[in-house]
Amino acid sequence: MIYFYSIAISKYPLPPLVYSSQEKLERGIRVLVPVRNRKKIGYVLGEVEPPPFKTRDVIEKVDKSSLLNDEMLNLAIEMSNRYFASIGEILDLCFLPSHQDVKMTRISITKTRYITLSTSISKILSSRLGKREEEVIEQLLETDPIEYSTALKKFPRSTIKSLERKGYVKIIEMDSTFSLKKFNLNAEQKKVVQEILSEPFKHHLIYGVTGSGKTEVYFEIAERVLETSKKVLILVPEISLTPQLLLRTRQRFPDRKIGVYHSGLGASRKKEWLEAVEGKTDILIGTRSAVWIPMKNLGLIIVDEEQDESYKQYAMRPFYNAVDVAKRRCELEKATFLLSSATPRVETYYLAKKGEITLHKLTSRAVGKIPKVNVVDMRGRRGEIVSHELVTQMEKVAKNGNQSFLFVPRKGFSTRLQCADCGYIFMCPNCDVALTYHRNKGILKCHYCGYTEKIPQSCPKCGSTNLIRGGIGTERVENEVSKIFPGLRVKRIDREEINDISSLEKVLKEISKMKIDVVVGTKMITKGLDFPTVELVGVIDTDHVFAIPDFRANERAFQLVAQMAGRAGRGVKGRVIIQSMDPYNPVFQAITKGDFESFYEEELKRRKALGYPPFKSLILITVQNKNFKEAKKCSEVVKAKIKDGPFQVLGPVESSIFRLKSVYRYQLLLKCEQIQTAIDFLKSHLTKENLEFDPVDALKIDVQPYSTF
Ligand code: ADP
Ligand code: ZN
Ligand code: ZN
Numbered sequence: 034m035i036y037f038y039s040i041a042i043s044k045y046p047l048p049p050l051v052y053s054s055q056e057k058l059e060r061g062i063r064v065l066v067p068v069r070n071r072k073k074i075g076y077v078l079g080e081v082e083p084p085p086f087k088t089r090d091v092i093e094k095v096d097k098s099s100l101l102n103d104e105m106l107n108l109a110i111e112m113s114n115r116y117f118a119s120i121g122e123i124l125d126l127c128f129l130p131s132h133q134d135v136k137m138t139r140i141s142i143t144k145t146r147y148i149t150l151s152t153s154i155s156k157i158l159s160s161r162l163g164k165r166e167e168e169v170i171e172q173l174l175e176t177d178p179i180e181y182s183t184a185l186k187k188f189p190r191s192t193i194k195s196l197e198r199k200g201y202v203k204i205i206e207m208d209s210t211f212s213l214k215k216f217n218l219n220a221e222q223k224k225v226v227q228e229i230l231s232e233p234f235k236h237h238l239i240y241g242v243t244g245s246g247k248t249e250v251y252f253e254i255a256e257r258v259l260e261t262s263k264k265v266l267i268l269v270p271e272i273s274l275t276p277q278l279l280l281r282t283r284q285r286f287p288d289r290k291i292g293v294y295h296s297g298l299g300a301s302r303k304k305e306w307l308e309a310v311e312g313k314t315d316i317l318i319g320t321r322s323a324v325w326i327p328m329k330n331l332g333l334i335i336v337d338e339e340q341d342e343s344y345k346q347y348a349m350r351p352f353y354n355a356v357d358v359a360k361r362r363c364e365l366e367k368a369t370f371l372l373s374s375a376t377p378r379v380e381t382y383y384l385a386k387k388g389e390i391t392l393h394k395l396t397s398r399a400v401g402k403i404p405k406v407n408v409v410d411m412r413g414r415r416g417e418i419v420s421h422e423l424v425t426q427m428e429k430v431a432k433n434g435n436q437s438f439l440f441v442p443r444k445g446f447s448t449r450l451q452c453a454d455c456g457y458i459f460m461c462p463n464c465d466v467a468l469t470y471h472r473n474k475g476i477l478k479c480h481y482c483g484y485t486e487k488i489p490q491s492c493p494k495c496g497s498t499n500l501i502r503g504g505i506g507t508e509r510v511e512n513e514v515s516k517i518f519p520g521l522r523v524k525r526i527d528r529e530e531i532n533d534i535s536s537l538e539k540v541l542k543e544i545s546k547m548k549i550d551v552v553v554g555t556k557m558i559t560k561g562l563d564f565p566t567v568e569l570v571g572v573i574d575t576d577h578v579f580a581i582p583d584f585r586a587n588e589r590a591f592q593l594v595a596q597m598a599g600r601a602g603r604g605v606k607g608r609v610i611i612q613s614m615d616p617y618n619p620v621f622q623a624i625t626k627g628d629f630e631s632f633y634e635e636e637l638k639r640r641k642a643l644g645y646p647p648f649k650s651l652i653l654i655t656v657q658n659k660n661f662k663e664a665k666k667c668s669e670v671v672k673a674k675i676k677d678g679p680f681q682v683l684g685p686v687e688s689s690i691f692r693l694k695s696v697y698r699y700q701l702l703l704k705c706e707q708i709q710t711a712i713d714f715l716k717s718h719l720t721k722e723n724l725e726f727d728p729v730d731a732l733k734i735d736v737q738p739y740s741t742f
Pocket of ligand 2 (some may be wrong): 293452455457492493494495496497
């Protein structure tokens with residue numbers, strides 16, 4: 034008997050191919066197939082009728098059984114359609130990069146036993162233990178849980194068994210349930226928990242002010258889901274948010290297996306992935322790529338800080354939005370979909386208003402008070418980086434023995450070098466962006482392509498030596514603060530200074546141990562961090578965020594400032610000072626009054642008038658080519674082929690970074706009434722035959738882009 038299968042090819046940007054097989058193949062299983070004269074990994078999508086053309090045979094099976102259930106396969110098929118990617122490219126996201134490599138693909142799934150602490154630390158500390166027993170406990174206090182087999186290599190079985198008998202440790206496999214610690218939620222939190230649990234198949238948004246206890250609410254919901262033997266996925270925007278949330282999750286669920294997953298993990302990434310797939314992980318905390326992990330039996334996906342732009346993959350194919358993927362995954366797997374934010378996207382707010390997402394509000398802080406916010410008018414104060422108003426407050430905070438956080442958004446944007454005489458700005462020769470000034474290293478650096486040069490002495494255009502630094506960067510603020518307060522311990526937190534998780538964890542520990550008085554940081558520390566001793570938040574400069582030529586500029590500025598303000602006053606009475614050259618901007622008014630709704634309503638009016646999301650959908654097509662003339666020509670061909678489509682076409686125009694890594698870029702922006710009709714139209718019109726060039730390399734098609742500049 035010969036069977037025929039439709040098979041999606043890994044790392045292959047074209048539709049699935051048909052292969053024959055002597056053996057019946059399970060849907061979702063990975064196989065090795067010939068593609069031209071090479072072997073490739075393929076994903077079996079399903080059996081098909083014998084085709085009228087000659088087919089080649091599947092070489093062999095890679096997996097013993099499928100890791101992908103029907104829901105996962107259907108999700109991949111839908112998303113490949115939405116994001117202009119092949120099914121193979123999407124399914125690749127469900128596996129680790131090493132699994133897409135023909136040589137080392139086999140995944141063996143086994144059940145593993147773990148040993149884990151099953152009593153409180155205080156009880157352990159107050160009891161008498163043998164020396165070997167103590168060693169086991171010490172090890173567990175450091176890394177709980179430990180694989181049973183690993184533990185046996187280090188400790189005698191009798192010691193572990195004795196600890197188990199005494200009730201200090203447990204030996205667990207997956208799916209075991211434990212008694213869990215309870216946390217007393219306030220009335221508002223309890224109501225939200227009840228409402229969400231009573232409608233598990235709906236979409237939910239927890240819209241709560243910073244510090245209102247959103248995290249505790251979804252911990253409670255997670256607990257209920259875990260009790261039904263289902264698994265929980267928590268998506269977080271950035272690695273920088275993971276350490277604190279991870280710690281809190283571990284404390285909240287001491288008996289559960291908590292996994293972490295993000296691309297910065299290195300060697301342990303494989304272990305984390307495997308444990309999630311094997312069903313050992315109860316709660317997986319991960320960045321956007323974790324949404325694709327084929328965890329089975331998923332009962333809940335939480336998207337923390339749902340407004341964050343890092344949920345969108347835009348720098349490489351496929352250009353997906355993890356929030357949308359999570360939403361669809363929940364629908365297919367009948368899991369609860371839960372968004373959480375103090376500053377939801379305007380689009381999300383709109384869906385909540387229309388009732389497509391159920392809105393749950395948390396209006397007061399669980400501990401502490403909403404801080405008082407003041408805007409300082411910086412007009413006419415040239416050279417004043419830290420205003421005297423802010424300095425006065427910082428002095429008070431230092432006297433109280435508390436901490437100040439100063440935020441300096443977007444270091445690259447505000448640290449350019451400029452000629453004071455002719456206005457020339459030092460630009461990257463490869464990209465159309467200003468170079469960033471790094472005083473400590475004595476260089477100018479491009480943050481897009483990495484180009485560096487020594488700090489020049491004179492202007493190449495007019496020869497003047499009167500060069501000035503425009504804008505304000507973290508380094509400059511750090512130096513300024515150290516000058517004003519020589520006695521305070523100042524720490525800078527940005528991507529230059531903190532470039533891996535362990536250095537971040539170290540600095541967070543220092544902050545919580547009060548070894549730092551003033552933190553000067555970028556966006557990296559605006560969100561999620563929860564330190565009770567931050568009394569003052571100073572926002573040094575956000576004016577340029579409003580000036581970015583994009584329809585989301587207001588929304589971004591609003592979210593940024595509101596999130597920053599939210600770091601203050603969690604344990605102590607807090608205060609926020611915003612410095613601005615545009616102090617009467619309605620965005621600041623909404624924030625100082627604590628009236629976020631007025632911001633959303635205004636913004637919705639503006640979006641409606643201009644035809645932007647959520648009223649119209651956008652598709653951004655970027656045409657890229659190393660040759661300037663080719664790029665221009667191709668962009669005109671694209672325009673000609675789609676101008677009669679079911680949308681409005683803006684452009685082609687030069688992208689705001691016209692040359693990036695030596696590639697020229699033109700862009701077309703489509704405003705669509707109906708996103709799927711638009712996608713279908715583009716699919717049938719932007720083909721290789723029709724365009725006479727290969728769209729896979731030449732075009733970047735971003736559906737619902739987060740930014741258009
Ligand atoms: P959010 O996620 O909304 O910013 P968190 O969940 O981080 O808020 O809560 C802020 C702080 O308040 C945390 O330190 C948390 O432990 C505490 N907290 C939350 N809910 C309660 C509660 N019901 N009782 C006491 N403290 C709470
Ligand atoms: Zn000059
Ligand atoms: Zn560059």
